[in-house]
Amino acid sequence: MKKIQLFVDGRELTVLEGKTILEAALENGIYVPHLCHHPDLEPAGICRVCVVEANGALVPSCRAPVADGMVVKTDSSLVNRVRHLAVELLAVNHHEDCLACGKNYDCKLQEVAQYVGVDPNRLKRFKAQEMQPVDDSHPFIIRDYNKCILCGICVRTCDEIVCVEAIDYSFRGYAEKISTLGDKPLQDSNCTSCGECVVRCPVGALLPRKGVKPAYEVKTICTYCGCGCGIYLGVRDGQIAGVRGDRESDVNEGELCVKGRFGFSFVNHPDRLTVPLIKRNGKFEEASWDEALDLVAAKFLEVQAKYGPDSLGGLSSARATNEDNYLFQKLLRSTGSNSVDCCARL
Ligand code: FES
Numbered sequence: 001m002k003k004i005q006l007f008v009d010g011r012e013l014t015v016l017e018g019k020t021i022l023e024a025a026l027e028n029g030i031y032v033p034h035l036c037h038h039p040d041l042e043p044a045g046i047c048r049v050c051v052v053e054a055n056g057a058l059v060p061s062c063r064a065p066v067a068d069g070m071v072v073k074t075d076s077s078l079v080n081r082v083r084h085l086a087v088e089l090l091a092v093n094h095h096e097d098c099l100a101c102g103k104n105y106d107c108k109l110q111e112v113a114q115y116v117g118v119d120p121n122r123l124k125r126f127k128a129q130e131m132q133p134v135d136d137s138h139p140f141i142i143r144d145y146n147k148c149i150l151c152g153i154c155v156r157t158c159d160e161i162v163c164v165e166a167i168d169y170s171f172r173g174y175a176e177k178i179s180t181l182g183d184k185p186l187q188d189s190n191c192t193s194c195g196e197c198v199v200r201c202p203v204g205a206l207l208p209r210k211g212v213k214p215a216y217e218v219k220t221i222c223t224y225c226g227c228g229c230g231i232y233l234g235v236r237d238g239q240i241a242g243v244r245g246d247r248e249s250d251v252n253e254g255e256l257c258v259k260g261r262f263g264f265s266f267v268n269h270p271d272r273l274t275v276p277l278i279k280r281n282g283k284f285e286e287a288s289w290d291e292a293l294d295l296v297a298a299k300f301l302e303v304q305a306k307y308g309p310d311s312l313g314g315l316s317s318a319r320a321t322n323e324d325n326y327l328f329q330k331l332l333r334s335t336g337s338n339s340v341d342c343c344a345r346l
Pocket of ligand 1: 045046050051060
């Protein structure tokens with residue numbers, strides 16, 4: 001693709017034609033505050049926080065393409081005034097208890113409000129007194145309308161990436177909000193619970209129900225099915241505190257399904273079986289693996305001798321590796337049975 005030159009705050013930049021001004025600036029280390037822009041999504045130009053002067057005209061930089069010889073100002077007094085107003089209008093309707101928010105210090109609104117210099121005391125008298133209800137119907141996701149900035153990133157994620165369209169803008173004016181069809185609780189909608197919207201929400205409007213900031217992360221592979229999605233397990237106090245997709249993984253490029261993202265509580269669950277149990281005198285008792293495997297082998301032989309090999313069957317696990325699943329079917333076939341299956345089908 002053709003390269004072009006433009007001037008941003010007096011700096012000459014060479015970028016590929018077709019980029020937006022925002023992309024060109026960010027790629028070259030020039031910070032332009034933005035809220036509704038997300039690199040995974042088509043630009044929407046909703047928040048107007050990324051406004052810049054391009055050849056003397058105010059434009060949202062996330063939607064404006066670069067042009068050869070273009071002169072861009074990201075920090076003029078006009079730009080700062082317009083940007084300040086845009087951020088104030090968002091901040092005035094925003095819940096302000098940042099310390100209790102799971103997104104504190106990781107919040108885009110906090111970042112841009114600090115950058116443009118929003119004065120919280122000035123906004124106090126304009127604040128809405130009524131709090132919106134929090135939708136905590138969902139087992140994995142909490143939706144807090146008091147923190148939503150209507151950037152539409154969740155809507156576009158559900159539409160463009162997940163292709164489910166479970167949520168959209170609804171109502172008008174001050175009542176406008178992101179809701180499900182018929183404004184039902186998220187749990188009763190056609191949301192697939194993948195959590196892709198939660199990952200991209202720039203504020204605390206969508207948060208995972210469980211999860212604390214991890215002390216460290218471990219890069220690994222999800223074992224729920226045969227896809228092999230790359231994940232990072234967040235660890236806190238020796239337990240899994242959260243899961244995030246690995247954007248470097250060629251398999252999933254950071255995306256995850258509901259099981260991969262939220263289904264980790266079994267790992268440290270107190271009911272999880274960690275040793276084999278054998279039923280003796282009507283009660284389960286702990287046993288060694290040798291004891292358990294000897295018992296299973298003896299029962300297999302007993303059934304095979306009594307009812308023939310077709311009476312045996314095996315169901316393998318998606319959590320096992322491909323190699324383990326291969327060996328499992330070998331084992332079953334060695335008994336003369338072809339009745340073998342695995343739940344790793346998508
Ligand atoms: Fe450009 Fe929101 S980031 S309009």
